[in-house]
Amino acid sequence: MPESPPYIAPAFFSDAAAALAQVQQIYRLGVAFLQRSLREFVDDAQQGRRRVRACYPCVRLHAGSQTGHGARALQGLSYGFVAGPGRFEATLTRPDLFADYYLEQFELLLANHGGPLEVGTSTQPIPVHFVFSEHEHLQGQLSAERRLQMRECFDYPDLAAMDDGIANGTHQPRAGQPQPLALFTAPRVDYSLQRLRHYCGSSADWFQNFVLFTNYQFYIDEFILLGQQEMANPHSPYQALVEPGNRVTRRVGCAAQAADALGQEPSRLPQMPAYHLWREGRSGITLVNIGVGPANAKTITDHIAVLRPHAWLMIGHCAGLRSTQQLGDYVLAHAYVREDHVLDEDLPLWVPIPALAEIQVALEAAVADVTGLAPHELKRIMRTGTVASTDNRNWELLPDQQPQRRFSQSRAVALDMESATIAANGFRLRVPYGTLLCVSDKPLHGELKLPGMANQFYRERVDQHLRIGVRALERLRQDGVGPLHSRKLRSFAEVAFR
Numbered sequence: 001m002p003e004s005p006p007y008i009a010p011a012f013f014s015d016a017a018a019a020l021a022q023v024q025q026i027y028r029l030g031v032a033f034l035q036r037s038l039r040e041f042v043d044d045a046q047q048g049r050r051r052v053r054a055c056y057p058c059v060r061l062h063a064g065s066q067t068g069h070g071a072r073a074l075q076g077l078s079y080g081f082v083a084g085p086g087r088f089e090a091t092l093t094r095p096d097l098f099a100d101y102y103l104e105q106f107e108l109l110l111a112n113h114g115g116p117l118e119v120g121t122s123t124q125p126i127p128v129h130f131v132f133s134e135h136e137h138l139q140g141q142l143s144a145e146r147r148l149q150m151r152e153c154f155d156y157p158d159l160a161a162m163d164d165g166i167a168n169g170t171h172q173p174r175a176g177q178p179q180p181l182a183l184f185t186a187p188r189v190d191y192s193l194q195r196l197r198h199y200c201g202s203s204a205d206w207f208q209n210f211v212l213f214t215n216y217q218f219y220i221d222e223f224i225l226l227g228q229q230e231m232a233n234p235h236s237p238y239q240a241l242v243e244p245g246n247r248v249t250r251r252v253g254c255a256a257q258a259a260d261a262l263g264q265e266p267s268r269l270p271q272m273p274a275y276h277l278w279r280e281g282r283s284g285i286t287l288v289n290i291g292v293g294p295a296n297a298k299t300i301t302d303h304i305a306v307l308r309p310h311a312w313l314m315i316g317h318c319a320g321l322r323s324t325q326q327l328g329d330y331v332l333a334h335a336y337v338r339e340d341h342v343l344d345e346d347l348p349l350w351v352p353i354p355a356l357a358e359i360q361v362a363l364e365a366a367v368a369d370v371t372g373l374a375p376h377e378l379k380r381i382m383r384t385g386t387v388a389s390t391d392n393r394n395w396e397l398l399p400d401q402q403p404q405r406r407f408s409q410s411r412a413v414a415l416d417m418e419s420a421t422i423a424a425n426g427f428r429l430r431v432p433y434g435t436l437l438c439v440s441d442k443p444l445h446g447e448l449k450l451p452g453m454a455n456q457f458y459r460e461r462v463d464q465h466l467r468i469g470v471r472a473l474e475r476l477r478q479d480g481v482g483p484l485h486s487r488k489l490r491s492f493a494e495v496a497f498r
Contacts, residue, residue, distance in 0.1 A: 003054035007034035010120030012059065022100065022119040024055045024095040028055030034131045042142065042386060053155055056091040058122035060178065063088060063113055078487040079498040080108025083223055090181035091124045091498065097205060101285035101308055105497045125155035130190040162188040166344050169334045169431055169491055182497040183430065184306050192303035199300060200265055200274035200288060203242030203308065208276055208284040210473040211304060211312040215418055219315065220275060223287045227277055240278040244270055249457040272300050285473050290418060294391050297421035305429035310484055310497055311359065311476050313434045314422045317470040318387065318414040320439035321407055328380040328461050332363055333435035336420035337410045338387035343421060347428045354488050356477065359434035366472035368484050370464055385413035387435060389420030414439065432484040432490035438465050
């Protein structure tokens with residue numbers, strides 16, 4: 001039998017805060033035990049093949065036939081309850097990072113079902129890789145032989161516990177197994193937290209609940225300038241600007257934290273660098289430069305989704321497909337043609353990706369706010385329509401004009417490589433989404449993105465476009481997050497956790 005930390009048997013809780021405290025204690029004991037065991041393994045070359053194991057905490061709900069319809073109506077939420085009777089369970093991780101999120105889910109379950117929650121130690125092992133602190137690299141001190149021995153002493157990540165069957169709606173519990181309470185298992189969440197650090201160059205702790213994606217560095221440059229302006233304003237609601245390498249600039253009047261000193265400029269930018277305007281309660285804004293292509297868009301949204309953000313928006317450049325469009329015009333997507341293909345195995349093409357009313361209203365209002373145009377004047381610079389996304393950057397060079405014909409039949413008004421991926425993954429992973437693009441060229445009409453023209457376009461439009469995206473997210477925050485999590489994103493028998 002493996003050595004383990006003290007086992008904490010399942011116990012029932014009718015108080016959400018007490019249930020969360022139990023989760024935190026189980027996780028804290030398990031991680032401390034694994035970290036101590038790992039240091040002993042690294043420090044003592046004579047240490048034998050002592051097998052150790054710690055398991056994640058789990059929360060369980062035993063639901064009867066009554067599912068609290070009256071309470072749900074009062075809440076007005078599309079989550080926080082299970083669809084029918086049965087046993088429902090979720091493994092949990094990083095209760096320090098997810099404390100507010102877990103507390104909200106626990107409170108809703110107790111309010112909507114009336115019965116207690118059961119919290120205890122699960123049987124799902126914590127992989128040793130997920131307990132390394134961000135600045136520890138103990139594995140690098142080991143020889144190849146000792147690294148092989150680690151597998152005999154510690155649990156390694158098990159991909160069978162990390163697939164997206166729950167989110168994809170294909171998960172079928174075996175007889176006697178509980179039904180899921182959450183979209184992601186604890187190992188799947190931990191895996192994504194590690195990937196975020198790798199791809200974005202900053203700790204998951206800094207990610208905010210409102211996320212912008214872009215496909216050009218120009219937007220990052222403007223975001224940094226905006227962040228520096230906010231940090232110089234003692235009355236700004238944003239309290240820190242965080243750049244890759246966890247480099248923290250605090251707002252004037254805000255005291256530096258001890259962890260700030262650990263940040264350092266990376267020797268090279270990560271693949272998809274993330275920048276954060278940090279605000280109390282994670283209610284600030286994160287901007288990620290995903291670069292060009294649907295593969296990056298899927299990769300990063302797969303991982304950011306475990307943080308359960310309130311909304312993510314795509315702001316970037318697109319090709320205008322209509323002769324009436326001008327360079328610099330905006331396109332507010334209300335439908336998507338998915339020729340990106342990266343999600344075909346996870347989300348069939350026959351699944352429609354609906355526009356979300358709250359997002360659309362916020363984006364249109366933000367355009368009016370930033371440009372100063374009256375509602376009836378917005379049509380001069382903004383068109384609502386279908387956006388097509390392709391995985392072929394040189395689509396216009398294909399023979400016989402096949403793509404052009406399809407795009408015309410679909411009534412598309414713009415084309416890019418990322419927007420449909422971000423929207424479709426938002427739909428799949430239950431994260432509210434939206435798209436506002438800016439026309440940077442019109443290849444079907446002979447207006448190509450030549451260097452001189454592009455530079456002038458970038459100077460004139462990027463700052464305005466970025467401020468529109470930021471303003472839209474601020475509007476969504478002001479309007480409250482509850483309505484964003486639309487029933488359009490929920491399936492017939494949905495998990496209870498948001």
